[in-house]
Amino acid sequence: MGDQTGFLKIKRKEAGNRPLNERICDFSEVEQVLNSEDRMLQASRCMDCGIPFCHWSCPVDNLIPEWNDLLYKGEWRAAYERLSATNNFPEFTGRICPASCEHACVLNLNQEPVTIRENEVAITERAFAEGYIKPVPPKKRTDKKVAVIGSGPAGMAAADLLNKAGHNVTIFEKDEKAGGLLRFGVPDFKLSKAVVERRLSMMEKEGVQIRTGAHIGKNIPVSEITEGYDAICIAIGAGHPRRLAVEGSEFEGIIYALDFLAAQNRVNSGLMTVSDNKIVAEGKNVLVIGGGDTGSDCVGTAIRQRAKSVTQIEILPKPPLMRAFENPWPYFGKTLKTTTSHEEGCERFWSLSTLRFVGDGRITRGAEVEEVSWETINGKFAMKPVPGTRHVIETDMVLLALGFVHPVLDGLLTELGLELDGRKNVKVNSSLATSHTKIFAAGDSINGASLVVNAIASGRRAAKEIDRFLKQ
Secondary structure, three states, X not given: OOOOOHHHHOOOOOOOEOOHHHHOOOOOOOEXXXXXXXXXXXXXXXXXXXXXXXXXXXXXXXXXXHHHHHHHOOXXXXXXXXXXXXXXXXXXXXHHOOOHHHHHOHHHHHOOOOOHHHHXXXXXXXXXXXXXXXXXXXXOOOOOEEEEEOOOHHHHHHXXXXXXXXXXXXXXXXXXXXXXXXXXXOOOOOOOHHHHHHXXXXXXXXXXXXXXXXXXXXXXXXXXXXXXOOEEEEOXXXXXXXXXXXXXXXXXXXXXXXXXXXXXXXXXXXXXXOOOOOOOOEOOEEEEEOOOHHXXXXXXXXXXXXXXXXXXXXXXXXXXOOOOOOOXXXXXXXXXXXXXXXXXXXXXXXXXXEXXXXXXXXXXXXXXXXXXXXXXXXXXXXXXXXXXXXXXXXXXXXXXXXOEEEOOOOOHHHHHOOOEOXXXXXXXXXXXXXXXXXXXEOOHHHHOOOOHHHHHHHHHHHHHHHHHHHOO
8 A cells, every 4th residue: 555644634624515506507517526636635545444334235246446556556447447346337336426445444434535536537538538448349249139128237347248248149228228227318418428439439339239219019029129139137127116195196387306307308408499398497387205315316307407395305304414323334334415505595394294295176276295214123114104293395396306216117017027026126046047048137127226336247157157147
């Protein structure tokens, strides 16, 4: 380690964000960039712990102390090579990962972890800028053909590794452009789509074929895939949204979060005109139901669309500012998270249950909610309504950010007749193989809605299992 006492001399310094009054006027990325000298000093804070808890907590097994040391020494190229050895797309995770590695960092005992996530994206962007990242097609091709259905992070990771192994890989994407939720779910102010395009272009130059507008089971027969490929990887995500089955849920103005976010992303990328976008928050009192990252993305998007007001509610209790006793380091800290979107102007409430929507019989005018208390009963977290707390939150637009429950079953999965687990996800064995010969699955389609970094890890694992299967 270059400087074992760096953490004693250097304080944590983040890159920071663009000024609030500037960033809410556009959809450009919010996060700024730290200069190279300061970034190298931040890397010097890594202690090279005997037990690297950061590595333990990382789903893709990033060799964090190693590339932090190389970054500190100014060996940017070597740092990227070490980083990319375990992560296909550090430019994605470096922007939108919740950084469980930082939660597990030993320096987080004093709430000053190493800026691991920012270091990661800085290394990658330097690598792109200086030309370290170039297309490297495999030197030798096999005669095996692999179909990857879905172009989100799991599908991209699987396709990337399978192509590097020399197999002939085709990605099938039902939408008009590839990228999955990276393209249509994550707002541009968190992840510029130019970053996604750059990586997809690199993969194509390395030999991966990408077919968009290719909806297997709809405009492409399932038989074309099952008969024409030696192996198949299903990476279609968990696209079935969690519904809110209450009175008035059919009213106009009640919209699923992904529909709202995808429409704006299509406008930003020129796939839809502003006038064609009918899901706009401008001049409206917006209510976001759901307190997770998707809800936060809806808040930031609604603010940029010039909403009159934005309110976000969550049925769970307000998280503590500091770790609770039962949530110790090095586990992920379940503490209050205030995102850049929240800072831009949002009123937040917790422990509120939505009972029904009120309106004129067609258009929503409000949501009747009730406060709830949470208690542990027989070892289980249970919710109880608080009498006398019912009230109506006036709203013109409701965005349901309640997550996703399982993959879309109609079409591909139904026609294949794949076995599902108890949560209606695709059932796989320890090798990520499904109940159908030569078909594997990865990402949210088998795990339920999760993080981008988990999807990448799952896609990488599926690729290794498919490669092993093809070599039998």
